[in-house]
Structure formats: C-alpha cells, structure tokens
Amino acid sequence: MFRPSTRQNLPSSSSNPALEVKVNKRHSGIGAGSSGPSSRYPYRLNFYERPPTLDITLEEFETFAIARLRVLSHIESLSHRSLPYPQLVSAIQSYTKQHLPLSSNTARAVNLDEERRRDEIGHWVLRLAFCRSPDLRARFIRSEVALFKNRFESDDVHERAAFLRSLEFDWQVVNESEKQTYAEQLKSCMWGQKDDAFKAESWFKVPWYTVPDLVGSRRVYVRAGMAYVPQSLQISLVLQAFSSRLEKALELTAKNLPRLDEDERLGPVIDHLASSFLSGIGATDYQPADGSGNGSAVTAEMVDDVARKHFPPCMRNLYERLKRDHHLKHFGRLQLGLFLKGIGLPLDEAIVFWRRMYGSTMSDDKFNKEYKYNIRHSYGQEGKRANYPPKSCQQILTQNQPGTQDSHGCPFRHFSPDNLITFLSNSYPQLERSSPEMKEIMDSVKSTHYHVACTRVFELTHGVKKGEGLGEGESVGHPNKWTDRSRELERDVLEKIKKKEDSDEMQVDV
Amino acid sequence: MVDYDPSSPQVMNAFYRRLFPYRPFFLWLNQDQIPAKLFTHREFAFTLVGDVYIRYNSFHTADEFKKEVVRLNPSRFEIGPQYSARPRDRKTLAAGALQPQRRELVFDIDMTDYDEIRTCCNDKKICRRCWGYIAAAVKVLDHALRETFGYKHLLWVYSGRRGIHCWISDQSALDLNDDQRKAVVTFLEVIKGGKEQAKKVHVRGGKDDGDLHPALAEALELLKKNFVDVCLHDQDCFGSERGWEALLSLLPGDRDVIGPLRSNWQSEPGRSSAEKWGDLMSAVRKLKKNQFPLFRKYERAMEDVILQYTYPRIDAEVSKHRNHLLKAPFCVHPGTGRVCVPVNPDLVEQFDPDTVPTVGELLNQLDKIQVEGTNGESVGGQRKVEDYDQTSLKPYVEMFEKHVAAVLKDNRSARRAAHADETRSSTWSSPQIY
Numbered sequence: 001m002f003r004p005s006t007r008q009n010l011p012s013s014s015s016n017p018a019l020e021v022k023v024n025k026r027h028s029g030i031g032a033g034s035s036g037p038s039s040r041y042p043y044r045l046n047f048y049e050r051p052p053t054l055d056i057t058l059e060e061f062e063t064f065a066i067a068r069l070r071v072l073s074h075i076e077s078l079s080h081r082s083l084p085y086p087q088l089v090s091a092i093q094s095y096t097k098q099h100l101p102l103s104s105n106t107a108r109a110v111n112l113d114e115e116r117r118r119d120e121i122g123h124w125v126l127r128l129a130f131c132r133s134p135d136l137r138a139r140f141i142r143s144e145v146a147l148f149k150n151r152f153e154s155d156d157v158h159e160r161a162a163f164l165r166s167l168e169f170d171w172q173v174v175n176e177s178e179k180q181t182y183a184e185q186l187k188s189c190m191w192g193q194k195d196d197a198f199k200a201e202s203w204f205k206v207p208w209y210t211v212p213d214l215v216g217s218r219r220v221y222v223r224a225g226m227a228y229v230p231q232s233l234q235i236s237l238v239l240q241a242f243s244s245r246l247e248k249a250l251e252l253t254a255k256n257l258p259r260l261d262e263d264e265r266l267g268p269v270i271d272h273l274a275s276s277f278l279s280g281i282g283a284t285d286y287q288p289a290d291g292s293g294n295g296s297a298v299t300a301e302m303v304d305d306v307a308r309k310h311f312p313p314c315m316r317n318l319y320e321r322l323k324r325d326h327h328l329k330h331f332g333r334l335q336l337g338l339f340l341k342g343i344g345l346p347l348d349e350a351i352v353f354w355r356r357m358y359g360s361t362m363s364d365d366k367f368n369k370e371y372k373y374n375i376r377h378s379y380g381q382e383g384k385r386a387n388y389p390p391k392s393c394q395q396i397l398t399q400n401q402p403g404t405q406d407s408h409g410c411p412f413r414h415f416s417p418d419n420l421i422t423f424l425s426n427s428y429p430q431l432e433r434s435s436p437e438m439k440e441i442m443d444s445v446k447s448t449h450y451h452v453a454c455t456r457v458f459e460l461t462h463g464v465k466k467g468e469g470l471g472e473g474e475s476v477g478h479p480n481k482w483t484d485r486s487r488e489l490e491r492d493v494l495e496k497i498k499k500k501e502d503s504d505e506m507q508v509d510v
Numbered sequence: 511m512v513d514y515d516p517s518s519p520q521v522m523n524a525f526y527r528r529l530f531p532y533r534p535f536f537l538w539l540n541q542d543q544i545p546a547k548l549f550t551h552r553e554f555a556f557t558l559v560g561d562v563y564i565r566y567n568s569f570h571t572a573d574e575f576k577k578e579v580v581r582l583n584p585s586r587f588e589i590g591p592q593y594s595a596r597p598r599d600r601k602t603l604a605a606g607a608l609q610p611q612r613r614e615l616v617f618d619i620d621m622t623d624y625d626e627i628r629t630c631c632n633d634k635k636i637c638r639r640c641w642g643y644i645a646a647a648v649k650v651l652d653h654a655l656r657e658t659f660g661y662k663h664l665l666w667v668y669s670g671r672r673g674i675h676c677w678i679s680d681q682s683a684l685d686l687n688d689d690q691r692k693a694v695v696t697f698l699e700v701i702k703g704g705k706e707q708a709k710k711v712h713v714r715g716g717k718d719d720g721d722l723h724p725a726l727a728e729a730l731e732l733l734k735k736n737f738v739d740v741c742l743h744d745q746d747c748f749g750s751e752r753g754w755e756a757l758l759s760l761l762p763g764d765r766d767v768i769g770p771l772r773s774n775w776q777s778e779p780g781r782s783s784a785e786k787w788g789d790l791m792s793a794v795r796k797l798k799k800n801q802f803p804l805f806r807k808y809e810r811a812m813e814d815v816i817l818q819y820t821y822p823r824i825d826a827e828v829s830k831h832r833n834h835l836l837k838a839p840f841c842v843h844p845g846t847g848r849v850c851v852p853v854n855p856d857l858v859e860q861f862d863p864d865t866v867p868t869v870g871e872l873l874n875q876l877d878k879i880q881v882e883g884t885n886g887e888s889v890g891g892q893r894k895v896e897d898y899d900q901t902s903l904k905p906y907v908e909m910f911e912k913h914v915a916a917v918l919k920d921n922r923s924a925r926r927a928a929h930a931d932e933t934r935s936s937t938w939s940s941p942q943i944y
Contacts, residue, residue: 133606185724208659209686212693218713218723222697225660225682 041116043163044104045148045155047242048123056121062269065129068122069273071100072143077452077475079146083467091473092150104156128266129273131254136274137247145243152235164234169241174203174228185221186228203228204237210244211236276394297344300353306343309490312482313411313457314396315339316427321407326361331400332408335391337378342390342480347379392478393451412450417442428461451475458482462489512877514870516847519559523583525869528876528897530579530840531907536572538665538839538914539589541679541921545571548612548684553590553597555835556582565835566597585844588835610832615661615683615691618836619647621672623701623823629745629753634845636672638862639744644674645859646736647822650729651676652855654698658725663917665910666853668866670843674853675836679917681924688831695829700726700821708759711814711821719810730813733820741783741819748783751776757786760818761811764804767793839910842869851906852913867902875901 056064074095078088096102102119103110123144130140152160179186179202187198208227214220214236221228229237298306307319318336322328328336333354340350354375355367362371373382380387391399393410402409411420421442425433432438437460444453455475459466462485469475470485514521540549554567554575564582569575579587590597591613600608621640625632630639648666655661655678663679686694701710714720722730741747748754754775758768771789775781781789794812797805828834841850847868853861879900898907 134609135606188721188724188727207682209682209690209693212690216693216696218697218725221724222658223660224657 038113041113041120043166044102044116044159045151045163046116046120046123047167047245048120049245051124052117052120054117058265060121061125061266064118064122065125065269065273067100067118068126069277071096071147072126072140073277074099074474075143075146075150076139077449077455078467078473079142087467089150089153091467092146093154094472096147096150102151105159106156125270126273127250127253128257129270130277131250131257132274136277137250137254139277140250141243141246144246145239148242149235149239152238164238167241169237171204171206171237174205179203182221182223182228185223186230189219189221189228190230201230201232203230204234205229206237210240212240275398297346298340298349300345300349300356303340303345303353306483306487310343310483310486312476312479313424313427313454314409315479315483317411317423318407320427322357326357326359329406329408331402332406333374334378335396335408337375338388338390339479339483341379343483347376347381350375350379390478390480393454393476396479397450410450410454412445412453413448417445420445424457428457430461431457451477454482458485462486464489512870512874514847514873516842516869517585517844519583521869521873522585522842523580524873525842526576526580526583529869529872529901529903530576531896531898531903531910532572532576534907534911534914535838535840536575537918538679538910540572541917548592551592551594551596551611553593553833553835554838555588555590556584557586557588558582558584566600568593568597586841587838589838590835591832612684613832615678615680615686615694616829616834616836617651617676618669618825618828619644619651619674619822620669620825623825627741627745627747627819629747629749634672636863638864640672641861641863642736642740642744642859643820645861646733646740646820647824648674648676648853648855648858649736650732650820651698651822651824653732654725654729657728659694663913663920664855665839665913666855666858667839667850668848668853668861668863669837670841670848670850670866671846672863675839675850677836677839681921686832691832692830695824695826697725698822699824699826700817701823708756709814709818711818713814713817714810719807722813726817729821730816733816737816737820738784742787743782743784746783747819748786751779753783754786757790757815760815761790762804762807764808767797767808849903849906851903852909854909867906872898872901872903 075092078091083091100119100122101110102115103112105112126140130136155163183198186203187195190198190201205226205228208215208222208225211220211227211229211233214229214233215222215227219233220230303319307316311319315336318328318332321332322336337350337354340353345353351372354371355364358367358371376382378388396408396410397413400408402414411423415423421433421438424431424438424441431441437456441453441456444450444456452475455469456466458464458470458476459468467473470481474481476482516522536549537543539552540546542548549572550568550570552568553565554569555563555565556567556579557563567578569578591610594609594611595603595607597608621628621631621636621644622633624640624643628640628643631637652664652666655664655676661678661680661683663683665677665679667675667677669675700713702712712718713722713726721727746753748757758772761768771786771793774789775786790812794805794808797808828836837850839850839852842848843850847870848863848866849869849872851866876897896907898904
C-alpha cells in the first residue's frame, strides 16, 4: 500500500488554487465531541459547490479519500449486479453506514461536523483523482450520483426540503391557469392516481433534456421542448442538477490539473486512488485472517483438498496446470505461492508442496539450488526479507500481463470467452455450459466487470444468494478472501451438522 | 437518350462534378458562411467502388471537400459528428482525444421493418402503396418532434430506396449527449419486440391498463385515418387468414368475443379488412353496457393494434449515438440510381418514390441543354446558374436551400445572443479550479 512521504513544510505561498486544503501535520480537531449542525455544514446532504477551506492532515487526505473510494467502488459493483432496487438500496445503506456514515441533524451522540467534513474532503480529493479521463469522470459521476441518490432518499423530509431551498434552483413553477390548460395531459401522466392527487400536485417546467430519464420512461408530459415534472418526481431534477454540475466541475478541474504545480506528496496518492478504482476495488492489502484461529493452517497434503473446495478460479487454474505439467512459469509460481502462504501454508510445508509438485521432472539438486531460494524469498527469509503479501485482484488484473506460455493472471480477463466457459464448467460442476447463469457471467466479462463475474461464480458455487457475495454484498477483491469466506462457510455447515448430531445424540440418550 | 448506369464510375463522377449541390450542403452542415468546427471537425466516411470504406475524413473548406469527393468518386458517403479534434488528425492525437461532440439529431425509418404488416412488397422493394406507411410515420414523427420536443429545423430526406431519414439541425438538438438522444428515442419508440412476439406495443405501464401518454394519444388521433386508408383499404392487412389471426392474437382472449368472430371470418373468408374491423367494432360495442371493464380492455387493445400497424418504426440505434454515420442527402443510391432528395413532410402522402430523379435522367437533361443551349451563355445574372438549376433536381435543391437559410438565420441570432452574454460575463472569465 502506498504511504506518502511526509515531508514537513509546504511552501507557505500555497499557490494551489485547485485544492484549497493546506496540508498540515497538525491534527485538526474542530468541534470535537460537539453535536448539532454547524454553520459550515447545516445539512446532511451536500452538493459540493464550495471547496473545503480548512486544514487537513496528510493522513486525513488519504484516509478520507480511501474510505469514500471504497464506498463508491462498492456501489459501482453493486449496480452491475442487477439486484432488485430495494435490495440495492439496503445494500448500499448498510455499506455506507459502516464505511462512510453520515447522520441527519437529529442524530444524537454523533459528531456531525466531523462526519460531514470527512464526507466533503473525501469527495474533493477524489475529484482530483478522477477528473483525468472521460471514462474515469463518467464512472465517478455515476457512483457519486448513486450515493447522493441513496442519501437523498433516506434523508429526513424536513431537512431535505430545507436543503433544496438552500440550493435555490431556478425551476419554473407551472402556474394554476397553465395547470388547468393541460389538466388532461398532466393527469394522464399520473397513471391512475385520483383527482385529489392531481389537485394537490404542483409542477415544474424544465427543458426536457434536463430530465432524460423521465422523458425516456414517458413519466412526464412534454410540450414544446419543456417537460412538466411533478413535485413527486423532483428527485430526477435534483440528481440531474447534481450530475451536470459535477460533470462541468470535473472537466474544469481536468483542464487545470496540469497547471496545478502539484505538491509531490499528493500526486502519488491521487494516482494510486485512480488506479485502484479502475480495477474496481478499494486498494487494500490482504491481511491473513489471524493464522492461529480455527485451525486454518494448511499442510502440503491438504492443498489438493482445499484447492478442490475453496480455490478461486485463478488459483484453481494455476494449480491444475501445475498438477498436469509439473511446472509453472515465474509469475505463476509467484501468484500461487503467495496465495498459498495467505491461506496458511507454512514455509516448510510450502517447500514440501513445491518439491512434490515438480516431482520427477526436476532433480533434488536443481530444486534446492534454484527453487527453494525463491520460495524462501517469498516468505521473507531471503534477500531483503520482505514479507510479500498475496496478490490482490487489482494486481493480478493489471500487473505482469501473462505472455503466451504463462498461466497466471485472471481467467475472467485473460481467457478467451470460449476457453473461459469450458474452464468454468469443467472446474465447477454447478455451472452448466449454456445455463442463464453462465450467460450472466459472460455478460459481466464482456463489460469488463471481472470481479462481478468472479463474485457471481462464488455465489453460484457456494449456494449463496445473489447479491450476497462474500457476505454483506462484498465482491471478490482478493483471491484469498474468496478462500477464507469459502472455508468459513464450510465450517459453519460442519458446525451445524455437528450441533445437530449432538442434539440427536442427546435425544437418543433421553 | 443515353442509358446512364449509376454503378459506373464515369456517371458518378459527372454527377459529383456537375450536379451535387456543394454550397447549400456545406452551409447546412456548417450553419455559417465561414468554415466552423461543425464542418472542419466533422467526420465524412466514403464508400468507394468495391466496398472500400474510408472513415475519419475531414476537410478545412467546402472546396477541399468537393475536390476530394470528385477525386475519390465514392458510390456514397456518410456524415458523422463534429469531433473534439479534426478526425483526419486522429493518428496524431492522444488515445481517447477524439470524442464526438455535436451532431444533428437523426432518425431513420426503413421499410424492411414493415415487412410483417405490408402485403404489397417485401424485402428491398417499395411501391407507391407501401409508401403509405412511411407517410404515416413521417406525419407522426414530424408532429412529435415539432410539437412535443419543440424542434424547428427538420430535414426529411428520401433514402434513395425504401426509407426516409430525418435530420434536426436546431442548436439544442446538436448539443444533445448520447443519454439525451437515447431518451428521445425511447420516448418515441413504441413498437418493440422481435419476430417471436405478437404484441409489440406496450405503452400502458406494467399492467398494460393505463392511459396513453398525451403524446401517444395525439399520435393515435393522427394515425386513425391512416390506419383505415392504408391498413384496412389499401393493404388489406387482415384479408388473409394469417392476417386476421395476427389481429386476433393481439386482442384479449375472451371466448365470447373472439370465438364468433373467428368462425364468422372462417366461413366467409372473402370479407375485407374493413369489414372485419367493423365486425370487431360492433362485437366490442355490445360489451359497453354490461361488461364495461372488458369493453375498456378491448378498446385499449384496438388502440394498440392501430399503433402497432401504423406507428413509426424507427431504427433506434441510428439516433442513439452521436457517432453513428448516416448517408448524406443528395447522394445517389447505388442500387436504384435515385438521388436522396429532401421531402416536404406536409406533402409526404403525395410523394412517389418512383418519380424521384435518377442520376441517369439528370445527366440526360444536362446533355439536352448543352445541345440546345450553345447560345444561352448570356445568362450572366446575379447568381451563378448551377447545372442542377437546369434539371429536375432544381425544386429539391431549392427546398434544401430554403431549409438551410432558416437554419443559418437561427444560428446567427443564437450566436449574437451568446456573444452579448459573453461580453457581459467577461469580467470574471479568469479560469477557476474547483
């Protein structure tokens, strides 16, 4: 994980108009402990029109951005999974509550200002990271709009109304006489609602292209280029305004970014954020689930069994290759070796494992000379003694692209569609060749959402409900997480059986 | 009379040298006298003889464009969007730097989409009779685009064989992004579903029992007459057993209504479509008193039938993306030799595709003039007399010029307003980063 070098002083002439955030080592603890909205953040919702002009620490700069990035990429992967809308909403809500909480004014025992400051700074930092290409901008806007929508819908009614008033939209209100003129047409767009509803409703008149979603679904009356939007569909207007303003602002930022004369401590952070969003995952290193617990250690003998039950497709592929050819190329060894370390294969077992896999194709002498070193190296026992973490999906997807003889990489990305289908249906009997599920997986692959495809495979092979992913809707972002979750599920099942047996026994006893 | 073959390069070359109306064509795309980005950053794609396809051509001036057209002598060419840079420079640009920006909003209606409901022709053929469908489509689409969406500068162009294109040059139409284009299309699109789907009209919400959207209600009113004229009388859509079974499959399956109708029609297969529609109407009318909900159901279904048989079947993909290429007006259709001429939407019902000038006829007319007109050189009036002025292409070019003049006028006043705005706001124009 990237750690910015914390050089002490900034040039005091902060000629940095893009981000009026003075990076400062001092911890800013504004209004610590106080509750209730302050004048800076009167509302929970935010259109992010004013850049934050307060001091933040370098660490906050990064952590706030990463927190938000996590939420955004989670939203993105959720939105590609065609969940029913209520399920999507609750999935987003539970995830944001955990990673980026934002409470309403009435919330107690919460530091509102701190939450809102976090939210705001995260947003502005990510703007810098995502303004660079049209593609990044579009994805950023989509996720931000989804997040805003989610918050908007869950916001307190009165606070929301106050917030909207504060934005001072110049929507033209349709007056009573015009309303009567088009009463017939307006009513027929309300789809079977009562006359009372019509009387109580009021309309805004806006150029139709500001609400393309409402026009596309024929939910509004359109005349002479103006769409008549009822109050009840106001959210479309708000979201449209939010996204178009954000889009303009991002384009402007992109234009001016080169002129930023950027502080070299921020640049790498920003680069890193953008690249980890591209692979669809918030950047995180894999932390092995506490090796001591639950007897999760694996011996060389157990690998074969674990592979059959718990390996994600990429590792499954490498392992099958190794078993068949008694050999793997360098990056394949690295990818599989680090992964095995991650699932709890200790160094001496790893040496046994690899020795056994190479089998008779290699003399002991050669193995000891050429291969043992690398294994020890990857366990941090040689060279600079760095304990390398297992590779994440992001790294597998983007680094060291496999050459013609290589078998490492991500099957979803690096296999041809035909081979992928064959591979999946051979490795996972639950996946049938021409099933609708397979088609769904291939569709995700086609749209380059590899982690979505992989997550779906996990769900299907583990009898997990669609959208659950690795638990609470998390998608596969690391091969080891797949295996951990898979083994955890197995343990749960075993425990259940055991409990059942116990209770059966007791019944027998009675 | 010489028999000019439209597939011969010499014929096409003569057409491009002498007949293609470059000046109005340039002004139409450029919307200004001086070459602007709308022209210089615009993509042109040429189809050469032997199906060689050259994309990403762009030109600095109208003259350069003409020279290249004459040199390449394409069998047809297409117009794309204005890009963020000159398309011809694309190889020197950074990846992703060539983005489509502005483009006329376009629509394409093609007769092939009507094959299941036309009885006179099929496939590539088209006759005066099937044009009735196109005429109905143009009427409805023209109305919707003008009244609902408020556009003014619509150019309808015969595609040379069996379809029609519409180009909208309003400023607000040029500026639409792909999402917005998609919204217009889904708003206007009513006929959906493939071959395996009988009922292709679902415009009444989830339960298929809502009111029609006002815009569709207007369309329905416009289409009722066409339905009677074209589908019932001319095409006799429900004449054959296949035809009336198709009709019955679109209606609610109430045995007491459908049963008698079917046996009635089977025993009397000679009943015309109009008579059958009448039978249906009277059967449904009987329901009004005692079974009002069922009556409404049938009434709605019959409205949907009218829509399914007459509502414009637009080729949605053409309109959705700015970078979709569409054949230029005044091209020659390589198969028929007919020129893609503008069509007046108010007179679209009288339009006969068979009377559209072909490149052969036009060249013959030119030959005649040259023979007769050796002493006609003293025409030296104000305006240079173009060759096409002396052929039957003239009225079409004039129609085009009139359209272009209106577009230019609007663009001028829009720019003047924008300019005024700019000078007003120039006080704080220094760039600000957010």
